[in-house]
Amino acid sequence: MTEKxxxxxxxxxxxxxxxxxxxxxxxxxxxxEEEVGFNALAVFVNGKHPIKQLGEQTTRTYLVVEGEGxxxxxxxxxxxxxxxxxxxxxxxxxxxxxxxTLFEVNISPNNSFTDQKI
Numbered sequence: 001m002t003e004k005x006x007x008x009x010x011x012x013x014x015x016x017x018x019x020x021x022x023x024x025x026x027x028x029x030x031x032x033e034e035e036v037g038f039n040a041l042a043v044f045v046n047g048k049h050p051i052k053q054l055g056e057q058t059t060r061t062y063l064v065v066e067g068e069g070x071x072x073x074x075x076x077x078x079x080x081x082x083x084x085x086x087x088x089x090x091x092x093x094x095x096x097x098x099x100x101t102l103f104e105v106n107i108s109p110n111n112s113f114t115d116q117k118i
Contacts, residue, residue: 025044044101051072054088054091055108055116056090057114058106058107059089060105064080064101065082065102068099071086072096073086074093
């Protein structure tokens with residue numbers, strides 16, 4: 001475990017690294033490469049995220065910060081809006097779409113963070 005994991009910290013948005021993935025952009029607050037057992041990022045959605053299946057040891061949680069859309073969970077589309085939290089356990093498939101800002105936290109005790117695009 002890195003030294004960063006053993007001390008409190010404030011991470012400013014200006015200190016995050018961004019990625020453009022077409023229909024969504026990410027701003028990474030805590031990268032999986034830090035190997036602290038979780039990662040955290042803001043996701044700005046303007047379209048559709050592909051179907052993915054989580055690995056055996058990753059739990060993914062989203063908080064809808066603003067906007068609205070749908071999450072496909074276990075093949076059922078469910079509407080989401082500001083303030084909703086979505087928790088996806090290991091080995092589950094999911095997808096989402098809409099115009100919304102999400103805060104995503106992934107927990108993987110062994111830092112595997114394995115998921116597959118379906």
